[in-house]
Amino acid sequence: MQEKKKQYILDDLLRIILAMFVLTVLFAFSCLLLSHGARGIWLAVLAQFTLLGVLGGVFLRRCLRIVQKNEQVMQLYAAGYTIADICHLKCYFSRGTEMALKKAVALLDTGKLLSVSKRQAQYLALQNQINPHFLYNTLEGIRSEAVAGGLNVVADMTEYLAKFFRYTISKVENLVSVTEELENIETYFAIQQFRFGDRLRLEIDDPEPGIQNCQIPKLTMQPLVENAIIHGLERKIGIGVVSVRLTLTEKRLIVRISDNGVGMEPETLHQLQKELCRTAYDYIDSGRGTGIALLNVNNRIRLLFGEQYGITICSTPGLGTDVTVTLPAKHEGRA
Amino acid sequence: MKTEILRLDNVSLQMSGIMQLERFNLQIFSGEIMGLMALNAHGVSSLVSLLQSNTPVHFGRVYYCEQLVNSHIYSRTTPNEIVVIEQKSHLVNGLTVGDNVFVLSGVERRWLLHTQSFRGRLQELEQAVGVDIPCNRQVEELSLFERCMVELLKAWESGARLVLLWNISHFLAGTDIGRLHYAIRHFASRGMAFIYISNSYEELCGLCDRIAVMYNGSVVKVQERVSGGSEDIHALLQQFTGTISSPPRSAMSRGSICLNLSSVSTALLKQVDLAVYSGECLAIHTEDRRLLDGMRRLATGQSALLGGKVLIDGEPIHRPMARDQRVAYIAENPSQMMLFQDMSYLRNLTFCLPRQIDSWFRRRSIYRSLRRELTPELGAVFDKDIRDLNAQEKYALIFRRVLLQQPRVVFFEQPFWGNDVLLQQHIERQVQLLLAKKIAVVVLIVGIYDAFPLAERTLIYKNGHLLTQ
Numbered sequence A: 001m002q003e004k005k006k007q008y009i010l011d012d013l014l015r016i017i018l019a020m021f022v023l024t025v026l027f028a029f030s031c032l033l034l035s036h037g038a039r040g041i042w043l044a045v046l047a048q049f050t051l052l053g054v055l056g057g058v059f060l061r062r063c064l065r066i067v068q069k070n071e072q073v074m075q076l077y078a079a080g081y082t083i084a085d086i087c088h089l090k091c092y093f094s095r096g097t098e099m100a101l102k103k104a105v106a107l108l109d110t111g112k113l114l115s116v117s118k119r120q121a122q123y124l125a126l127q128n129q130i131n132p133h134f135l136y137n138t139l140e141g142i143r144s145e146a147v148a149g150g151l152n153v154v155a156d157m158t159e160y161l162a163k164f165f166r167y168t169i170s171k172v173e174n175l176v177s178v179t180e181e182l183e184n185i186e187t188y189f190a191i192q193q194f195r196f197g198d199r200l201r202l203e204i205d206d207p208e209p210g211i212q213n214c215q216i217p218k219l220t221m222q223p224l225v226e227n228a229i230i231h232g233l234e235r236k237i238g239i240g241v242v243s244v245r246l247t248l249t250e251k252r253l254i255v256r257i258s259d260n261g262v263g264m265e266p267e268t269l270h271q272l273q274k275e276l277c278r279t280a281y282d283y284i285d286s287g288r289g290t291g292i293a294l295l296n297v298n299n300r301i302r303l304l305f306g307e308q309y310g311i312t313i314c315s316t317p318g319l320g321t322d323v324t325v326t327l328p329a330k331h332e333g334r335a
Numbered sequence B: 001m002k003t004e005i006l007r008l009d010n011v012s013l014q015m016s017g018i019m020q021l022e023r024f025n026l027q028i029f030s031g032e033i034m035g036l037m038a039l040n041a042h043g044v045s046s047l048v049s050l051l052q053s054n055t056p057v058h059f060g061r062v063y064y065c066e067q068l069v070n071s072h073i074y075s076r077t078t079p080n081e082i083v084v085i086e087q088k089s090h091l092v093n094g095l096t097v098g099d100n101v102f103v104l105s106g107v108e109r110r111w112l113l114h115t116q117s118f119r120g121r122l123q124e125l126e127q128a129v130g131v132d133i134p135c136n137r138q139v140e141e142l143s144l145f146e147r148c149m150v151e152l153l154k155a156w157e158s159g160a161r162l163v164l165l166w167n168i169s170h171f172l173a174g175t176d177i178g179r180l181h182y183a184i185r186h187f188a189s190r191g192m193a194f195i196y197i198s199n200s201y202e203e204l205c206g207l208c209d210r211i212a213v214m215y216n217g218s219v220v221k222v223q224e225r226v227s228g229g230s231e232d233i234h235a236l237l238q239q240f241t242g243t244i245s246s247p248p249r250s251a252m253s254r255g256s257i258c259l260n261l262s263s264v265s266t267a268l269l270k271q272v273d274l275a276v277y278s279g280e281c282l283a284i285h286t287e288d289r290r291l292l293d294g295m296r297r298l299a300t301g302q303s304a305l306l307g308g309k310v311l312i313d314g315e316p317i318h319r320p321m322a323r324d325q326r327v328a329y330i331a332e333n334p335s336q337m338m339l340f341q342d343m344s345y346l347r348n349l350t351f352c353l354p355r356q357i358d359s360w361f362r363r364r365s366i367y368r369s370l371r372r373e374l375t376p377e378l379g380a381v382f383d384k385d386i387r388d389l390n391a392q393e394k395y396a397l398i399f400r401r402v403l404l405q406q407p408r409v410v411f412f413e414q415p416f417w418g419n420d421v422l423l424q425q426h427i428e429r430q431v432q433l434l435l436a437k438k439i440a441v442v443v444l445i446v447g448i449y450d451a452f453p454l455a456e457r458t459l460i461y462k463n464g465h466l467l468t469q
Helices: A009-034 A037-078 A095-107 A110-129 A132-148 A152-170 A178-199 A221-233 A266-277 A280-285 A293-305 B044-053 B097-103 B116-129 B144-158 B174-189 B201-207 B230-241 B289-299 B345-349 B360-378 B391-405 B421-436
Strands: A175-177 A200-204 A215-217 A240-248 A252-259 A310-316 A320-328 B004-015 B018-029 B033-038 B059-064 B067-071 B082-085 B162-166 B193-197 B210-215 B218-224 B257-265 B272-277 B281-286 B307-312 B327-330 B409-413 B440-446 B457-462 B465-468
Touching (some): A175 A178, A178 A221, A178 A240, A221 A240, A221 A320, A266 A293, A293 A320, B004 B044, B018 B193, B018 B218, B044 B162, B044 B193, B174 B201, B257 B440, B272 B440, B289 B327, B289 B409, B327 B391
Parallel strands (some): B033 B210, B082 B162, B162 B193, B281 B440, B281 B457
Antiparallel strands (some): A175 A215, A252 A320, A310 A320, B004 B018, B059 B067, B257 B307, B457 B465
């Protein structure tokens, strides 16, 4: 059975205007032909306007009735009485409006909201189970034993690990300074260097004085550096370099993390770029959960600062990957 | 702290149903010279149009001086203060240099203007960049280089923050490019930003602070000038084009002298001596077009021989070279200049056959065998209209036509003019076909950056005289 073609108010309005225009022209022409003197012309014009008025009134009344109905449902939605009803309207204003309203309802799918809040609850529960002080004390104990036993490498590794955990799981602020983020990168890199040795190199441009105090979301740079090492440099033959460059303008802070690793295939890059452009809500909807670090960081930035900020990426197989993070230049104290 | 002049954020632009720019990201700061190398020409002209006139975008945001000027929701209807310098002039004919620079730039907002005051100001600007163009010279009398300089000065005077230079090396001579680069660096040091579009990596490397590589309407790599060398770009080319340029062949592969110009003089040439070997690729670089025009007119029979001798395979010729089947000439921009739109593909292909085909039966038989022979190489192009062929197919047609002519030497004028990197590589492959058949190729180039990779010998001429080999 063929689906009934949808009708939209905008289409109806356009038809009405076109019909009225055509009728006006026709009647004006016929009045000129049939008129007998000035009196005849005036009568013809009067008849024309009457007819147009009647026709216009009939059509417009039909549209108005639908618009009034829609208006009522919208007001109920705004007052919180209904959600799903806005995508069951008899007639939408236009196709775009219909699509937007349906999308809005899909985003507010309570099932998915519940799933997100469940994940959040799981994360909080996990965080509560890890007693930071217990962890630091244990690591300190391991470090002491290592020093006593003359195992300096183990002692250093333990110290870096403790420092890394102290930064990652203890502090709960949303925004931290660039200096702290860079220190965290260096700590993480030091841990990785125990594994990779001289095969890995980190280059951080000396940030200008104004950049050091800029505020950025916590754990913005370290996941990207981790990505560069694991996906880019791990399989690289030769020396792998991760470089971090920071640029500050009046309104923006731009962080560029580049590696000279294996890069990624065009199809993978294309898919990733597509996902980076999606809205934060689409990211939740995709069911990725904690997901890919790149998308996670991008999502957090866009939720915090808006869709005009975020991550862009370009990559060439065999040459490496460049990840650019754009943030607003915030110089206030901690949020 | 840097000042951001231009930012394109995930810009996607669609024109006539084709995505010209796709997730295009670019940032330019004040005082920076950003190079843009397009591996293929896709999206370049759309980018220029977008920057100048804020063409509505499908998605993304464009910021100029940190103000949003264009996005998928909003588009500023007024053009941005971005100046484009290209082969086409943007000066107003009929006016002087001073009028264009000071009056039309919108700087002077008075009713009565004392044009004498322009002279001093223009001289001051010109001294800083090392040029000397009289203020009252008419715009039509300017050379290409002078016109570019005047447009640059006009951009400076009008307060434009960003200047876009588009394929400058395609129409300016080598020394002029050097002087223009000096001027660019001068203005960059004073805060003006530049986008320099060129297909030559060497040219960009010598001037630009950063180089963005563009492919299929997206930026695929942004390289800092200090990091990475040309090996990165060659690896990039290999990745996107699938091939790398062949290294020049050794001199052992060339045969005997097939063309000898002995003290040849024409209206534009003075005592030119040239020897070209069979199967050799010879590049002739010249700083101005005089030598190039002279060689073209000689090869196409437009200039009479005033002195000297022309020998082909050791025999002197007594008629214009154009009438000799042993000499072929491929003009600049051959895809526009050398194809007959109203003729079929096969008619274009067989246009220069040694003997004209009068009989319909014979022509049909030749067409049939050409189809059979060339379809594996060229694909199903024989039934296409000439206008529907893409650039690569047109070049393939032109070179097959030359091959059918069976010349001994081919003159090829400005092979890379206006062509993107992919097309340049395609042209190189076509030239290799000629060289494989022991046909000598003489490449005529204006400018210093268009090095022809296949050339075994390079002659550099200055003022009509051989400078170095």
